[in-house]
Amino acid sequence: MPPPPGPRTFASDNWSGVHPEVLAALAAVNGGHAPAYGADAVTEEAVARLRQEFGPDADVYLTFNGTGANVVGLQSLLRPHEAVLCAAGAHIDVDECGAPERFLGSKLVTVAARDGKLTTEGLEAAWVGAGDEHHVQARVVSVTQSTEVGTCYSVGELVTLADWAHQRGMLLHLDGARLANAAASLGVGLGAFGQDVGVDVLSFGGTKNGALGAEAVIAFRPEVQTGLRYIRKQSMQLASKMRFASAQFVALLTDGLWLRNAAHANAMARRLADGAAAVPGVRLAYPVQANGVFAALPPAASDALREHHPFYVWDEPAGIVRWMTSFDTTEGDVDGFVALLAEVMGRTG
Amino acid sequence: MPPPPGPRTFASDNWSGVHPEVLAALAAVNGGHAPAYGADAVTEEAVARLRQEFGPDADVYLTFNGTGANVVGLQSLLRPHEAVLCAAGAHIDVDECGAPERFLGSKLVTVAARDGKLTTEGLEAAWVGAGDEHHVQARVVSVTQSTEVGTCYSVGELVTLADWAHQRGMLLHLDGARLANAAASLGVGLGAFGQDVGVDVLSFGGTKNGALGAEAVIAFRPEVQTGLRYIRKQSMQLASKMRFASAQFVALLTDGLWLRNAAHANAMARRLADGAAAVPGVRLAYPVQANGVFAALPPAASDALREHHPFYVWDEPAGIVRWMTSFDTTEGDVDGFVALLAEVMGRTG
C-alpha cells in the first residue's frame, strides 16, 4: 500500500516523518483499553514530564496541531473586543487562514518586526486607542520562538517584552511551534521560555520536532486562563484516543529526544548556511539561529534548484527562499544540496 | 515508559487502542519526506479508496476528530442565520461543548426522536418560522448513523428524510462517527449512506472503527460546499503530516478491515444484548442494531457492576446504562461480563 518514502528535502520540517522512538512509543501504548479524552496513565505521564520542563504549576492541554494550540491558548486570554499585537508575518497572522480572527472574534494588530522579532519600539507604535471604545483594546502580545524566519529571542529579550506587556495590563503569548529549536540554539531548557521570563501561555510544538502530530498548550496564570478544558473541547482539539498524543510527548521527553532532534536540525541548518554563504552570489537574509536558512539568490538559480529540490520562495520580490532542516536531515543531504547550489549558481549566475 | 495496557471494557469504543493493521500502516508510510498538508501520495491513495466507497464525485477532507468533521461539514452548508434540525440528544447537540453554535454561529433546533432517529413527523413539528425574519431559518437536517443509542436508519428511512429536506430547500447532513457499524449491520456498503440516499455531506469516522484518530468529511454537492479546503484549515483541522491520517484510512479500506472491525463489534454487542436480556430484571432500552447496548437495570446493580467495569450511565432518572463493544472485544469479555451481570443482579435484585 504505502508508496516508497520520498527523498529528504529542505521544504519544511513537517515534510519529515515520525522519529522512530516516537513511532515505537505509539506501539508501546497500544493494546488494551484506556480511558478516553486524557484520563489515562500515558497522559498522566506526559503531563508530569511536561511539568518537569515547564514547572510544577504549568497547566497542560494537548492539541492536534499548531493552529489549534495557538487559538486555544489565545482564547483563554482574550475577549472579542480585545486585540493581539503580533509581528507582521507571524504564523497566526498569515498562515492560519484567519482562524484567530474567526474563533477569537478579535483583531490581530500587526507590528513591524526586526529579523522576525518584536521590539518594544514596534509595540509602542502599534499600541493605539487604549481606553477609546471605538478601538479594539490591545490585550495580548504574541511572539514566535523560534521565529518564522529562523531567529530566536534571547531570554532577556523575552523578559523585556513580558515586562512591557505586563506593565500595560497585557499578557504574553508565545507560539512555540519550534520551541525545541530555540532551546537547543540558546542552550537552555524548554522551561526557560515559560513562567520565568513572564510568558503567560505558550504553544509547545511536538510535530516539527519529530512527532506524528501533537502540540501542547502550556498555561501559567490560572487566574486568567480559566476554562481551558472547555475551550479545547469546544475548539475541536480534544483527542478521544489521547494516549497516543501523550505517548508522543513522553517519547520526545525521554532521553532528551526533543533536544537531540532539535540540536541536530539546528546543526544541519548551520552547516547549510555556512555552505551556502560561501557560494558566490548567495546572501543569507537572516541570522541562522534555529533550523531555517533564508537566502537571497537570483530567481533563475532558485527555479533551477527547485527542479530537483522542492522548497518555498519566502519573499518573491526580494528573491528570498527558505530552506528548513529537520531531525532526519543528514550531512550528506546538506553537502549535496550545497554542491548543487554552487553548481547552479555557477551555471545561472 | 508506557504503562501496561488496561483491561478491555465496555465503556466506549474509543477506549480501544489502534488495530494492528492500522499501526502497521503508520510505520509503513514513515521514513523519507512527503509533502505536507495532504499533497502526498498516501493521501491520494486514501482519497481514491474513499471514492471507491462513496462514488467518484465524492469530495474528501480528512480531519482530526469527529467534532471537527461535523463542524467542518456543517459550515459548508450553513450561514449563521440558518439552523440545524437534529435529534434531541444528538452528539452535535450535547457532546461537543457547543462547538457547532460557536463555529457555525447557528442555532441547533432539537427534534423529538424515536429510538434516537428523526422522523418526518418530528421534523414537521420543529420546522417553524420559515420566511419570518425573527426566526432562524432551518437549512440542514442532521442525522446520526448509527445513532447515539445504537440504532440504525434503514436506507429507506434516510431517503424519506432526504426527500423531506430537499423538498423544502434544505440539505441533509449525516454524522457517521459509527457509519461502519451501520453499514455492517444493514449489510450494505459505506456508499449506501451517501449520494444515492440524498445525503449532502457526511462525517465518516475512522477512530471508533480502529484508527488512532482520523475522520473524513465526504461532500457530494459541489455547488453548495464551496470553500471546504479553507473551512478545514480555518477550523484548525488540517494535519501537517497528513500522510499518517491518510494511512489510517488506507488501512481501514484494505482487505475490508473497516467491515471486519465493525461486524465484529456488532456481533459482540448482539451477544452481549442476548446475554443481558436473558438476565431477569434487565431490560434492553433500544433495539440493538450496531455496537451499543442500552439496558435498564436497578441503580444498585449498575453501581456494583461499575466497581469492576467502567461504563456510562446514559439516563440516570430512567436507570439506563450504555455498554459499547469494539473491534477488540472478545467473546470471553462478553461472556464474563454477562456472568457478572447475572451474579450482581441476583445479589442486588
Added chain:
Amino acid sequence: MPPPPGPRTFASDNWSGVHPEVLAALAAVNGGHAPAYGADAVTEEAVARLRQEFGPDADVYLTFNGTGANVVGLQSLLRPHEAVLCAAGAHIDVDECGAPERFLGSKLVTVAARDGKLTTEGLEAAWVGAGDEHHVQARVVSVTQSTEVGTCYSVGELVTLADWAHQRGMLLHLDGARLANAAASLGVGLGAFGQDVGVDVLSFGGTKNGALGAEAVIAFRPEVQTGLRYIRKQSMQLASKMRFASAQFVALLTDGLWLRNAAHANAMARRLADGAAAVPGVRLAYPVQANGVFAALPPAASDALREHHPFYVWDEPAGIVRWMTSFDTTEGDVDGFVALLAEVMGRTG
C-alpha cells in the same frame, strides 16, 4: 408625505407611535452641537435618572433595540463555552433570529416554564453536565419580566431564582423589554427588579413603553461586567447622536411617564381580559398581569376577527391568540373590540 396614521390595534405594543412627551423631548434637545457617543449633558441626565431608579452603582449603557440590549448584556456575563438557561419560548430563544448564539457563541438551553416563568424545578432538570468538558457549562439564567405571555415574576420568585443561580456560581440576567409593565403591575419601582433581588444585568425597555426606540442595559456587578463599553460599540449598538436616545429616557423618567404609560396599558389589558372572558366560548390562556391578553378561541372566530383587527396567533395548534395593549389604547378601543369579539363568537360559534 406621511400617510394618515392607521387605526389603533391590539397587534403589538410596538405598533404604537411615540408618546407626545417623548417626541417633545427630542425637539427640546435639538439645536446646537453636543458631543457624540454619549459624552453629552442629556446622556448624563438620563444616566442620573436611571440611577435614581436602579441604584447609584448601576452601570448604564443605552442601546438601539431590545435584541441589542439582551445580547450586549449577556456578552458581559458569558464566554462561548458557557450557556444560558432560559424559558422555552423566551424572546432570546425564538424571536431574535439566533442573535444570541451568533454573537455570544454560546448555546441557549431551554427550560420548561410554567405560565412563561422559570422555576427552580425546571432549572434543576435542565442543568446538566457541570464540570464535564463535553458539555457547555451553564453560567447565566435569563428571565423575562413581564414574560412573553403577559405574566409577572413576583419579587420573591426572582429572589428565589437569583439565589438558585448564585449558589451554583451562575448569574441572573433579566430581559425587561416590558419591565415598566411589571413594575406597574406589582406596584413596585423599577429598581425592585435590580440589585436588590439579585439580578446581575438587565435590559430595560423604553420602546414599548412609549419611546421611539431606546433601551438600556443596566449592570450591577462591576467585577463580572468588564468591557461593556467596548462590547456595546463592537455589537453595533452605540448611537452617535446619543442625546436623542437619552432624551427618550429622560422623558420617560419625568413626571412618572413610564408608570403612567405602563399602568394605562395594563389597565386596558385588564379591561380587555375581563370583557373577553365574559364572552361565551372564549378562555383566557394565562393570568393577565401586564399588558398582554392571551385567549383561546375557535380558529373561525380568530380568522373573522383578524379581518378587521390585525393581531398574532400565538399558538396555532392550541388556538391561542395574543392581544397587546399600549399606552395609547383607549377604553373605546377595548370596548369596541370586545363587542366585535362577542358578535363574531355568536356568529361563528
Added chain:
Amino acid sequence: MPPPPGPRTFASDNWSGVHPEVLAALAAVNGGHAPAYGADAVTEEAVARLRQEFGPDADVYLTFNGTGANVVGLQSLLRPHEAVLCAAGAHIDVDECGAPERFLGSKLVTVAARDGKLTTEGLEAAWVGAGDEHHVQARVVSVTQSTEVGTCYSVGELVTLADWAHQRGMLLHLDGARLANAAASLGVGLGAFGQDVGVDVLSFGGTKNGALGAEAVIAFRPEVQTGLRYIRKQSMQLASKMRFASAQFVALLTDGLWLRNAAHANAMARRLADGAAAVPGVRLAYPVQANGVFAALPPAASDALREHHPFYVWDEPAGIVRWMTSFDTTEGDVDGFVALLAEVMGRTG
C-alpha cells in the same frame, strides 16, 4: 430638562442635531398604529424614494448606525475564510471596535492608500495567497466615499476598482456614511455610486446628513446578497418602530434636502479650507473634496485652539488635525474660527 444647546463646533458632523425637516417628519408620522419592523406605509415610501435614487432593482435595508450598515452589508458578501481588502485607516478597520472581524469572522487586510483612496497598485500588492488554503481568500474590496480624510473617488476611479475586483471574482463594497457629501461634491446623483459603477453593496448614511440616526444598506446583486433580511435582524439592526427611521429618509429625499445639507456642509469646508490655507504656517494635508478639512499646524497652536473649540487631532506625530463641517455650520462659524486660527498662529507661531 434639556440643557441649552451647545455652540456649534468643527468636531464632527455627528455633533450636530437633527435637521428641522427631519424632526418634522418624525412628528408627521406619529399617532395611530403602524405595522412594526418595516411593514408600514412610511417604510414603503422610503424604499420607493431610495429606489428612485439607486435604481429600481436596489434592495433596501434600513439600519440604526453606520457600523451596523457596514457589517450587515459585508456579511451578505463574505464567508469567514474570505477577507476584505480595505484602506489602512478605513472606518471598518480602525473605528468600529473590531465589529467586522467579530461578526464576519473574517480578516480585514489593509491596503496602502493615497489620499485615503485605494488604488489598483495597492490592491495588487495586498492581494496574496489566492488559492492557498493557509491564507484567507480576498473576496471583497471595500472603499469609503467620501473618504475618512475628506477626499472623493471620481466615478471613473470607482469603475476601475470595481473592474479590478470583478475580474478577480471579488465584490465591491462602499461605505457611504458621507455619500451625500461625495455626490454633492462631484455634482452627480446618489445613484452614481451604485450599480452603474459596479458597486455591489453600499451603506448610505443619513445620520451625518441631518438625520437623527438612520442608515441604509443598498444591495444590487440579488444572487450574492441572499439573506439580508435575516442578517439585519440577527445583527440586531432591525428597528421595531421602523416608520421613524423611514421618515428620516423620506425627509432627506424630499425637496433635495440631502443635497442641500451636503452641499452646504461642503461649501463651509471649502470656505474653511481657503481661510485656513491663507493663514501662514497652516498647511492643508489632503485635498478638500467633501466636508472635512485636514490641516497640519504646530501642536501649540492646535492645543490653544482646542481650548475654545473641540476637534480631533487626526495624526499626532504628523501634527494633523481634523475639522468637520455640517449642515448647520454657518459662514459666521467658519469666519470666526479662521480668525481665531490666525490669531492663535500669530501668537504661538
